[in-house]
Amino acid sequence: MVGDAGMKASKSAATRLRWQVPLAASVLVLVILVMPSVAGRGGVPQPVAFNHVKHTKDLGLGCEFCHVYVRIGKHAGLPNAETCAMCHRVAQGSSEEALRVTQLIDQGASLQFNKLFRLPPHVYYTHRRHAGIGELECSNCHGAIAETDRPPTRPLVQITMSFCLDCHREQGQSVDCNACHR
16 A cells, blocks of 8 residues: 555656646746846936936036046946036026926935946956056947937946957957956
């Protein structure tokens, strides 16, 4: 009898495996196909519809005006309410968004901008070395960001290992793994 019960349990387990493995594989395929489109829908939200064209082209402000660490820090830095308040404490221009910025500053909002570009944690990168010492233009890595009139929800350039290696080769810089990887 004990042997009979063991065989039934074994057959039952085999039967479960016959439908569980294809089910698990189907779910995995579904996740792989659907998740990128779901994850990419919202993008990176920003507190205001910042107009780079207005600030960089029309007003002639350099990147360092809002991104104060672009030439000296690991990260370029993102503007905060104090940066915006230098000009927007009083209403500027006639756009609804410019008026909204002034209202947000008056209300004491932090205007916390969110990073658009992210590198994996194992990659060592500094703006100081690239924009400061190397004097690379922001557009080399950030594309035509200065020509946008609304905040992009995704990076304009896909920064991949091959993207970086191509640039390093063009600039005659090290392609040793230890130069950029921790």
